[in-house]
Amino acid sequence: MSKSTIWPAERKSFEDRFSGVTITQLTDYTGHSHHLYFTENGWYDNGNKILFCSDRENKTNLFSLNISSGEIVQLTDHDTTYGSLSACLHPTEQTAYFRKEHQIIEIDLITLKERVIFEGDKSLVGGNINCTADGKFIITCLHEDFKNKFPIDLKNGYVGHRELMEAKPYSQILKINIEDGDATVVYEDHNFTTHINTSPKHKNLITFCHEGPWQLVDHRIWGLNLNTQETWKIRERKEPYEMVGHEYWFPDGENIGYHGFRADGTAFFGKIHYNNKNMEEVEFSFRNWHAHSHGFSRVVIDGRAPLDKLIVWDQVNGEFSNPKMLCEHRCSFHVQKVHAHPRFSPDGSQLLFTSDKNGYGNLYLVDLPKNFETLPDFNINN
16 A cells, blocks of 8 residues: 655754754654664665655554655555564665565555565564665565564564574575565574675675674674575674674675674774675774764764764774764664664765654754864763
């Protein structure tokens, strides 16, 4: 179903009280709105629009926001109340894909015509979806449903997170032909497998993860060749109980970004080539939830309360600046859809994040200064 309902612009701008940068609040509704998961680009139509999810009229649906006018268009009209549609964009066309329970649905973002391209095994729980670089296949993951064996509520407090890891559910990674819906199992294992990420350059390369508490999983980041079905470890631990995760592809489709914590709690962000070589890492002294970067030249992390700020670094001539304070986010992280999940725009000029600082999750957009040196230095007492 589709619904071309137009919602008037809800945006308003204000200056951050710490850094003075201008922040534009893009949504303002008595219900949660959030952008796509931070590993997934949500900008489309030549960067003029953002695809996002919103809980309106007691349902979760997909919406489009025109960045210039602020106008919001409702794209889908599904009776969904479970809070996430796990959407992704086609790499070259104005088409999106989203999961509705066991179905994966295609939507034309111009005509709003929908088409079910896949319906999965109802005994398995569906994970996120990604489109391959050539735009011909959807990649997704499925795992055995253990909800009748122990409490599970991963989106609302990670309930059952460790238990699922330890239960080692049967899991699959599927390669689904967008044109005819034909699905092929390209990986299967008895491990809690999630977080599919397709290379934006190489049509046959993806990463996936073994999910669970980062310090306890056998290994977090894995590479997979969709053609040969070869798998390999990426960024192995340097010491017991080290934590590495939240991996994402750089725009070059060659390198992978991530962040983590040493065994002593020291935080770091880093990058590594998909062949597990050329690793670079930078340490910092405070805790965060996520990290994202534009290549490896601009990096953002979302600090944990009471350091509830977005902190950024610029790399100039091979050297990173001191950490700079971009703005506060005051995000609760109470449930998945109100995680800050900061994400750079494709050209690196803007930063999008979600915050429920006003009680409901909303989208916020920051126009980044050309030089981060104009921002105040961050220190732990800010």
